[in-house]
Amino acid sequence: APISTPRISNATQTFGRETVRLGAGFIPNVQFAPIYVGLEKGFFQEEGIELELSYGFENDYLKLVGVDEYQFMLGSGDQVVLGRAQGLPVRYVLNWYTRFPVVIFSKAERNITTPADLAGKTIGIPGAFGASYVALRGILEAANLTEQDVRLESIGFTQAAAVSEDRVDAAVDYAVNGPVVLRLAGVPVNEIALDDYLVIPSNGLVTNERTIAERPDLVQKMVRALQRSIAYTLANPDEAFAIALKVVPEAGGENEAANRAVFDASLSFWTPKPGQTPGATDLADWQATVEFMQRIGLIDAAVDAESLFTNQFITEE
């Protein structure tokens, strides 16, 4: 795609440091604790990066990175596949979430514990797209079910309420969201995690081809800083949580317990799998993801899995 916008348009040099904007998720949240840790501990500064966090929609940021309006964003693998399929020159350079964070959850009393239990059930889902749809189809596939075998209800982002008030039998949501909310409200919950059935590269650092080609040093610095941040967070969870609370004070106070629960649940998603090089992803997983997404119709044609990611910036400790 022709990109004629000025190089690192938003990056300015200040005191020998470079301002880099990172398109993060929707809202400040303890789930971004590693970033906050990196900022607080100076991991980014040590790389000469003045990191500026920007909050918005993942799909908007993917496009903005695609046109080099932004150089970096946090996004999940399936989004990168989608982006590539639509011609966005984006590439995944660092894995952060080692397991796909979306689950199907339900009240324990419903006894929905395996994909097969979903047959004939009403499942709430934000919409037939995005991470939740990927997870739903992946989990259904594991039991050889299709969308016709369940009743889908598009409930937007109201999963906790919908499950709590029995409008649906189960709902697709981030593991650290709906299920945590219900448990905190004293409702026992069952979860079915996609990652148990299908490995899809999850959230990580995404940049574009141009930045990789013209500023590999910058990518390298970003990857290094973020890796250090994640590692430090995993090593010092209490401190990391405290740092996150400083950035997001609203998560403290009477919300601390809930957010600590979210944070603790997140930690397990950030922990490298046995045998995995921290930050790296597998070509096989990408290939499986592409095939899966083609199968469920999210993309029309195959995408070259090699073009989706690179492990070249991963530094092994």
Added chain:
Amino acid sequence: MAVFVAEQISKRFVDGPRPLQALLPVSFEVEAGEIVCLVGPSGSGKSTLLRIMGGLIEPDSGAMWFEGEPHRAPNTAIGFVFQKTNLMPWRTVLQNVLLPIEIQHKKVTEADRAHAEALLATMGLKEFEHAYPRQLSGGMNQRVVLARTLMQRPRLLLMDEPFGQLDALTRERLNLELLRLQAAQKITIFMVTHSIPEAVLLADRIFVLSERPGRLIAQVAVSLPRPRTLAMMSTPAFGEIAMQVRRWIGETPDFDEATQSSRAVETLD
């Protein structure tokens, strides 16, 4: 035999820059089939009195009876011609004239349309049935209002300067038409006018209202025989009555008959 009785009706407006006594208590009776003309200086409370009689505003004191019944709200047997031409701009002339029928009978029959068209023809507006009010002249609109009120077949007609915007000849023609109608249908008429000759030509009695605050200072009986004709206007009796009325209008409430009689008696209109 009084079709309309007013007793000690008064009105004070309090929403202006200072409270204003528009009407001091007035009492009068109007006999069935009678024509009463109300004259008085501008701002003396003529319109206010008419609006009270029509049940459109509440008096501060007093009581009224219409056809023997206590009266305080509008009545379909009472037709009202307002001082300000009030036609609906979104209705054609004919539709405006048919409004009272629509309101009172819900359905407009062919007979009603024919009646409306006849009335408009009487008013000299035959070709303008389908025009909108803004396409007519001031006097033409005033005639539409007259037709609309007559459409209602009222038993009591309250009229506030109904002929003010008409030229002399049209005015005379309509005066005679009104007299004919009134005689034929036994309508009672209570009418505000600024023209003393008109008042004398039409009325059985002429009420004179004093300067603000309005007070009924005279009820002049017009003893001319009926049916009235334009020719009567040149009789001495006519001139005599006109002169008498004119004297009353010129009076301050505490007038002195002697000094007043020396006033000029020419009527300007």
Added chain:
Amino acid sequence: MAVFVAEQISKRFVDGPRPLQALLPVSFEVEAGEIVCLVGPSGSGKSTLLRIMGGLIEPDSGAMWFEGEPHRAPNTAIGFVFQKTNLMPWRTVLQNVLLPIEIQHKKVTEADRAHAEALLATMGLKEFEHAYPRQLSGGMNQRVVLARTLMQRPRLLLMDEPFGQLDALTRERLNLELLRLQAAQKITIFMVTHSIPEAVLLADRIFVLSERPGRLIAQVAVSLPRPRTLAMMSTPAFGEIAMQVRRWIGETPDFDEATQSSRAVETLD
């Protein structure tokens, strides 16, 4: 010496149910300082002619000159009293009267306020300066309009039935006031009225418009001496002129002098 010249002015309205010739080509001149009264049946095109003269609507044909200049748009030296009382409901009486000053001089001085108050006093509205139009009677509002127009100190005054809603006495008083003002300030006046006596009392010449479509069928010169007084109204000369005008109004465009002279000559108003 003509302050206003109209040549072959005509007007046809095409937006009604059918096209309507309101005014056939009319031509006339108005001399400086002259008072011309325009009379004619309702709907004959008087208001239309005045609006054309004021530059408010375009004639279909013809040309006009004002003070020697070609004239086709409104001019601040021309004051206009409209047939329909047009006061701004959100302005008090005083603010309404001061409107022309605000428009023409941007600033309202103390002298202007004093002038406005004096004019209102002349109109008998001293206590109503701060009232809103809806709190006044019809005739009172009409007097406010008069005051507003005079405020403008026009050199030519176009008036469309300016005294229509006033009682006989107030009307006479204002007639005389107008004559005084006109003499003092050398205003030229062109005025529509339905009252023939009023026309004779005020005018140097009386223009008579025929029934629709309007045509200037007569220009009657009023040879009464100036200053005019109310007493003149009872002179034979006055009656003679009034009678003459009345005959003309009654005419159809193709009139027959012989048959017309036998008409009744009593003026009703």
Added chain:
Amino acid sequence: MFEVSKDEIRYRPRPSPLPAWRAWSSRYHTYLLAPLTLIGMVALWAWLVEWRAYPPFILPSPALVWRKFLSMAAGSLWLHVGVTLLEIALGLAIGLSAAFVLGYLLGKHRSLERIAAPYIVASQSIPVVAIAPLIVIWMGSGLVSKVAVTALITFFPTLVATIVGVRSVDPDLRDLMRSLRATRGQMFWKLELPAALPMILGGLKLSATLAVVGAVVGEFMGATAGLGYLINLGRGVLDTPMIFVAIFMLVLIAQALYLAVLLLEARLLHWQR
């Protein structure tokens, strides 16, 4: 006193130059300029894409959107249009009816307005998205909730317009109707409605346009069909041309509704000139 030379100026008989020009302008301006500006807009859009070299996923070219439209039109596009139209129709029907009735009452009784206004204003200033869970719980995630959101959004403009309209009724005409002893219903149908029409139609213009927004906001809460769903889907699968096709369908619906109000206006207010 003044010298007059009569040949200086002269009105020529109709058609005079000015009216002729006006006739031209009022006749041809609209019929010629409207498509011309449309073409200009599309050209501007195409040029913008060209000039800034925007990739299709940011701003697709007109040609691309057109191709996408053709392929979607052969598919399920009309189904989605139909769903959104249904939501709009029902939402408008409910929202406008409520607006007329309540607007009439509040217009007649100022004290009622002062009591009700705070709640009406509140209902309009609460972001739908923030209370989506409550809406889903109370109304489900089906048609009802979308219709409710559309009705809520279309309600307000027509309500306010009706209040203003009812208050602007000429008191002289009100007196006339009272003197004729018109019933409340007659007062409404024969006086207040026609007199308030210019304002009400203004409110309808707003409501008609906002109805589209209402349906989309409703669908954004979660839907399985409709143009708002298409937009979300397009965002989800990063198919920007699809988003633009959906947007254009929305714009077309809004235009059609607006045009309907304009036609109604031309028909009902022809007496106004």
Added chain:
Amino acid sequence: MFEVSKDEIRYRPRPSPLPAWRAWSSRYHTYLLAPLTLIGMVALWAWLVEWRAYPPFILPSPALVWRKFLSMAAGSLWLHVGVTLLEIALGLAIGLSAAFVLGYLLGKHRSLERIAAPYIVASQSIPVVAIAPLIVIWMGSGLVSKVAVTALITFFPTLVATIVGVRSVDPDLRDLMRSLRATRGQMFWKLELPAALPMILGGLKLSATLAVVGAVVGEFMGATAGLGYLINLGRGVLDTPMIFVAIFMLVLIAQALYLAVLLLEARLLHWQR
């Protein structure tokens, strides 16, 4: 002809029973009923939470929201309120100015309206969220984009109201002003504006209320402060009472703006009665 017994009915001197009741109703209704209905609403809300046993993450109780408000008021709440207020103020300033100017022009020239309306309608029916990337590219993700969205949303109601208002000016008064040779400016300030005020104020009521929605929609595109941000934050940190506090602040701002218009109305339209 009729028998009259004069003692049957008699108007008593003021204060007569009817006016007295009216005076009571207009004086006490509003000052008493307003707080009463408010208390009723809160009670209803508390009862609803109790009855349906809603957990706080669905619908927090009034008491919970109040406590949350107190703790937030001691913290950064006012900062967020300030940010949203700034966006609203700037958005209103821009949106309303544009609406007045354009509304005046379109009101005077019907053919202009027919040309411009399609684009204005289009601008109002495109969901902001669908073109968020373009907005970010063109206007950044800071204050500018939020102000732009607010201005866009507040623009339309006042535009339409101004058009309707300008068209409803009494032609007789227009003639008067023409006969006085009023300039365009005078025509506007001395006639068209005061005559159109009742309608324009109606439009302002809508714009004022929608300004709040505009700011929130703008902040929903991505923000770091403001009440819309608080709502999202509340969703992020699983704090439903926080969402409700933000909603209530929004509602309060909308109320205040609406009240401001009501006061303006009382001041400017006192001549209307």
